[in-house]
Amino acid sequence: MTEPIQYIGEHLWPGYVGQPALLLLFCAALLGSFSYIMATRHRNQEAVAGNWLRLGRVSFAIHGISVFVVIGILFFIMINRYYEYQYVQSHVNDELQFRYIFSAFWEGQEGSFLLWMFWHVILGLLLLLSARDWEAPVMAVLTSAQVIIGSMLLGVYIGWGDDPFRLGSNPMLLLRDTMDIPLFANADYVSLLEGTGLNPLLQNYWMTIHPPTLFLGFASTIVPFAFAVGGLWTRRHREWLQPALPWALFSGAILGTGILMGGAWAYEALSFGGYWAWDPVENMSLVPWLTLVAGIHTHLVAKNTDHSIRFTYIYYALTFVLIIYSTFLTRSGVLGETSVHAFTEMGLETQLIAFILVYLLLSLWLIASRWKDVPAPPKEEPTASKEFWMFIGSLVLLFSAVLITGSTSLPVYNKIRSFFEPGFLGTVILDPVPHYNKYQLWIGIFIGLLSGAAQFLRFREQHFANVRQRYLLHVGISIVLAAAATWGAAQLINISAWQYQLLMFSGLFTVFTNLDYIFSFLKGNLKAGGSAIAHIGFGLMVAGILFSGLNQKVISRNPFLMDGLTESEEANRNTVVLIQGSPMVMGDYELMLKADTLDHLTRTYFIDYKRRDAAGNIVESFTLQPNVLYDKTFSKIAAANPSTKHYWNRDIFTYIPALPPDEIDLNAKRTKDDSLNYRRLDLPVGETFTLLDTVRLEDRDTFAVREYHVKVLSIERYAQHREYDREEGDMSVGVKMSITAPHLDDSSFVVMPVLALRGQALYRFPEQINPINARVRLVPEVFDVVFRDERELNYQSFELAQGETADVGEFQVQFNGFDKDHQSPAYVAQEGDISVAALLTTQTANGVADTLKPMFLIRDKSPFNFKDESFATGIHARLVNINPQTGKASLLLAAEPVRRWVAPVELATQSFRTDWIALQAIEFPGINLFWIGSSLMMIGLTLSMYHRIRTLYVARS
Numbered sequence: 001m002t003e004p005i006q007y008i009g010e011h012l013w014p015g016y017v018g019q020p021a022l023l024l025l026f027c028a029a030l031l032g033s034f035s036y037i038m039a040t041r042h043r044n045q046e047a048v049a050g051n052w053l054r055l056g057r058v059s060f061a062i063h064g065i066s067v068f069v070v071i072g073i074l075f076f077i078m079i080n081r082y083y084e085y086q087y088v089q090s091h092v093n094d095e096l097q098f099r100y101i102f103s104a105f106w107e108g109q110e111g112s113f114l115l116w117m118f119w120h121v122i123l124g125l126l127l128l129l130s131a132r133d134w135e136a137p138v139m140a141v142l143t144s145a146q147v148i149i150g151s152m153l154l155g156v157y158i159g160w161g162d163d164p165f166r167l168g169s170n171p172m173l174l175l176r177d178t179m180d181i182p183l184f185a186n187a188d189y190v191s192l193l194e195g196t197g198l199n200p201l202l203q204n205y206w207m208t209i210h211p212p213t214l215f216l217g218f219a220s221t222i223v224p225f226a227f228a229v230g231g232l233w234t235r236r237h238r239e240w241l242q243p244a245l246p247w248a249l250f251s252g253a254i255l256g257t258g259i260l261m262g263g264a265w266a267y268e269a270l271s272f273g274g275y276w277a278w279d280p281v282e283n284m285s286l287v288p289w290l291t292l293v294a295g296i297h298t299h300l301v302a303k304n305t306d307h308s309i310r311f312t313y314i315y316y317a318l319t320f321v322l323i324i325y326s327t328f329l330t331r332s333g334v335l336g337e338t339s340v341h342a343f344t345e346m347g348l349e350t351q352l353i354a355f356i357l358v359y360l361l362l363s364l365w366l367i368a369s370r371w372k373d374v375p376a377p378p379k380e381e382p383t384a385s386k387e388f389w390m391f392i393g394s395l396v397l398l399f400s401a402v403l404i405t406g407s408t409s410l411p412v413y414n415k416i417r418s419f420f421e422p423g424f425l426g427t428v429i430l431d432p433v434p435h436y437n438k439y440q441l442w443i444g445i446f447i448g449l450l451s452g453a454a455q456f457l458r459f460r461e462q463h464f465a466n467v468r469q470r471y472l473l474h475v476g477i478s479i480v481l482a483a484a485a486t487w488g489a490a491q492l493i494n495i496s497a498w499q500y501q502l503l504m505f506s507g508l509f510t511v512f513t514n515l516d517y518i519f520s521f522l523k524g525n526l527k528a529g530g531s532a533i534a535h536i537g538f539g540l541m542v543a544g545i546l547f548s549g550l551n552q553k554v555i556s557r558n559p560f561l562m563d564g565l566t567e568s569e570e571a572n573r574n575t576v577v578l579i580q581g582s583p584m585v586m587g588d589y590e591l592m593l594k595a596d597t598l599d600h601l602t603r604t605y606f607i608d609y610k611r612r613d614a615a616g617n618i619v620e621s622f623t624l625q626p627n628v629l630y631d632k633t634f635s636k637i638a639a640a641n642p643s644t645k646h647y648w649n650r651d652i653f654t655y656i657p658a659l660p661p662d663e664i665d666l667n668a669k670r671t672k673d674d675s676l677n678y679r680r681l682d683l684p685v686g687e688t689f690t691l692l693d694t695v696r697l698e699d700r701d702t703f704a705v706r707e708y709h710v711k712v713l714s715i716e717r718y719a720q721h722r723e724y725d726r727e728e729g730d731m732s733v734g735v736k737m738s739i740t741a742p743h744l745d746d747s748s749f750v751v752m753p754v755l756a757l758r759g760q761a762l763y764r765f766p767e768q769i770n771p772i773n774a775r776v777r778l779v780p781e782v783f784d785v786v787f788r789d790e791r792e793l794n795y796q797s798f799e800l801a802q803g804e805t806a807d808v809g810e811f812q813v814q815f816n817g818f819d820k821d822h823q824s825p826a827y828v829a830q831e832g833d834i835s836v837a838a839l840l841t842t843q844t845a846n847g848v849a850d851t852l853k854p855m856f857l858i859r860d861k862s863p864f865n866f867k868d869e870s871f872a873t874g875i876h877a878r879l880v881n882i883n884p885q886t887g888k889a890s891l892l893l894a895a896e897p898v899r900r901w902v903a904p905v906e907l908a909t910q911s912f913r914t915d916w917i918a919l920q921a922i923e924f925p926g927i928n929l930f931w932i933g934s935s936l937m938m939i940g941l942t943l944s945m946y947h948r949i950r951t952l953y954v955a956r957s
């Protein structure tokens with residue numbers, strides 16, 4: 001029998017705490033759900049219901065504590081980089097900055113499900129404080145959702161045989177529990193592990209704030225849904241409307257804010273070229289918000305008139321089911337080929353489908369079984385009433401949601417059909433923007449006109465005959481103002497299509513009518529004007545969409561098609577090539593690529609903009625800094641992040657769609673480097689070498705002989721390079737050299753190629769000189785020139801006090817004291833180090849002198865020393881000890897004959913330039929109208945929520 005391996009270095013206690021906590025959160029949610037169901041069933045038996053309520057509360061408290069424990073443990077092991085845990089190894093690495101730990105936490109499906117549960121717990125606690133007699137049915141629904149989400153974290157296998165069903169994916173599993181590889185035969189495997197790390201695309205501050213906001217929006221939709229279920233379940237079809245309304249408004253505001261944050265992220269940090277791309281994942285966060293807003297409108301109608309209660313039930317049920325459906329689409333892997341946001345498949349498809357079916361079937365059964373019980377006034381709402389048109393508006397929103405859902409669900413349709421028809425290739429939307437805009441334009445027109453006209457229907461709340469003239473005056477003024485503003489906008493942004501003119505009119509019409517309502521009816525009382533503010537926001541958002549979309553000005557318009565830069569011909573026409581140091585004029589702007597920097601995986605480009613007036617004078621200048629993010633292997637670009645200049649009336653958006661191939665992929669760079677025709681040069685330091693090269697000219701039949709003057713200025717040990725992060729123990733050499741090209745007006749360029757040795761691995765960092773299409777690199781023999789074999793040196797031992805000298809060969813070496821601040825280039829500082837350098841000067845009779853600073857280090861109570869060497873005198877020095885009583889330095893000194901330093905380098909003179917980028921620059925006029933309008937929509941919903949909460953509080957008091 002084989003003895004089990006006793007693993008070294010594993011941190012098992014987090015798993016011992018986290019695993020039971022996962023099971024406890026599931027069981028407590030199950031018990032809580034059952035308790036609240038029983039409390040609802042026995043609601044007419046006060047004593048029995050009270051006992052079940054108390055058990056439900058205790059269970060929910062235990063469940064909440066367990067959720068917090070699991071989240072805390074998971075954060076703990078991620079912060080401490082315990083790579084023996086599968087979730088940590090998959091989402092974190094040593095290079096990940098602490099601020100992105102949150103992003104890494106909810107990058108994975110398990111973390112995002114925990115985030116969802118976290119918000120349910122917070123919402124549940126608020127409901128315990130406020131729901132009162134609705135607590136039992138509402139909490140029964142919320143805890144039932146926690147049961148299902150919790151089951152997705154269990155990671156247990158059910159069944160027998162070779163293929164049992166896996167219930168959930170457990171984030172607390174050790175890596176060796178999830179795979180069987182030879183690595184785990186090593187008892188010390190933990191020391192060999194490295195983290196995969198966070199997707200570079202997600203290493204952005206938006207990823208820290210956008211997902212929790214959006215998930216709060218997702219989680220909050222369960223509350224109006226739970227009140228609706230409670231109303232159906234207990235047959236209290238009117239009573240649930242008042243306590244549910246503030247929650248519905250809150251959900252609409254926070255879900256809308258989460259969607260807007262996603263749009264801002266896309267605009268500010270992603271390469272969408274805008275704030276919306278009709279991506280499937282974007283769509284499936286928007287669709288539940290549309291049905292939720294439709295439900296809010298029918299909710300208001302139902303609360304005032306008893307009409308539309310049935311539709312309010314339907315909308316809130318549909319909203320929550322669509323939230324789960326969006327989760328299925330994004331996390332089942334079904335959108336893997338059609339969305340940039342989609343998660344990969346994790347084997348949770350069956351559970352996600354079951355999640356949908358549970359609440360879909362529950363909703364259908366409750367609505368069908370209670371349909372006849374729901375109050376429905378025998379007389380329909382008058383066609384001229386505001387409530388009737390609010391109901392019509394909700395149907396339009398539903399129609400919009402159905403259209404978007406149908407198109408977005410094509411991958412699901414393809415998968416189902418291909419199951420029954422194996423040869424089916426699938427149906428796709430080739431150009432999503434025109435597809436969606438074709439229908440949503442008319443929906444936007446209708447909603448704009450409706451949300452404007454509906455406010456004037458408030459005149460019917462008075463004696464209409466007495467206010468007819470006032471009504472006609474208000475309507476007429478609003479129409480005239482909207483028409484005049486539409487005409488002005490059409491001239492300003494050249495709106496030629498009548499459909500877009502009508503859309504602009506509808507947006508501006510709702511702005512003017514709702515402003516009229518605020519001042520004419522509310523007398524400026526904004527606290528009661530939440531709906532009007534939201535409608536004004538919608539109108540401004542429509543105007544902003546048209547301003548920024550139709551009047552979009554491409555600065556980087558290129559009349560010469562640059563094939564291969566981007567994926568489409570149109571994008572190529574909007575893309576220019578900027579060469580570093582060469583200005584390019586584009587309309588009113590002059591752009592120049594000034595420089596670039598590489599910081600870890602992020603390469604930032606500095607692009608200078610100069611705007612000139614008609615006379616050619618510079619009236620404004622600024623610098624934008626778009627960047628690209630490499631993957632961990634530097635083999636591809638993981639993300640290209642734009643940079644934007646903001647004005648009050650426009651934005652200038654700059655984005656890099658392409659780079660030279662050998663600046664994208666290090667392998668491509670190496671391949672190019674190896675294919676060049678290098679010439680070996682052994683160059684003495686300080687001497688100039690003339691190189692002649694024959695170059696074929698553009699006509700391909702003519703050759704030119706070009707002359708290059710090459711001079712080595714110095715040789716540097718432990719050299720640095722912008723693409724090289726030196727580690728302790730590395731040996732690196734740099735050769736600083738100048739290359740002058742007489743055929744370019746004697747232009748001279750100073751470069752320093754570097755060669756680094758780390759263990760047995762050799763890293764070459766050549767230098768490209770783009771103006772002369774030259775490339776220079778070092779030959780490995782340079783290490784033999786710079787680093788001497790210590791065994792060949794005849795060290796002598798000396799103990800010197802400050803001011804004393806020692807004779808070493810023909811030199812005198814004087815000890816001048818200590819330098820506690822000196823850092824040797826061979827040394828990488830660590831916390832707790834104690835280091836000091838000896839200050840030595842060398843002198844010969846003929847006046848040759850130099851300075852040396854050998855260093856002594858104590859790290860973890862162990863002594864180390866780093867030698868220094870003088871190229872000028874040939875002296876090698878080591879500081880091996882310090883006598884604290886006498887202040888004397890124990891030194892090892894050796895002398896060797898001064899050598900003639902010769903740098904072996906290789907030069908290629910036909911390495912074509914790589915200092916260029918492909919650039920797209922776009923001006924978005926009026927973009928702030930969109931952001932202001934969309935923000936006002938959320939502010940309006942929030943104000944309405946506040947107003948309804950106050951009304952509810954007064955009613956209870």
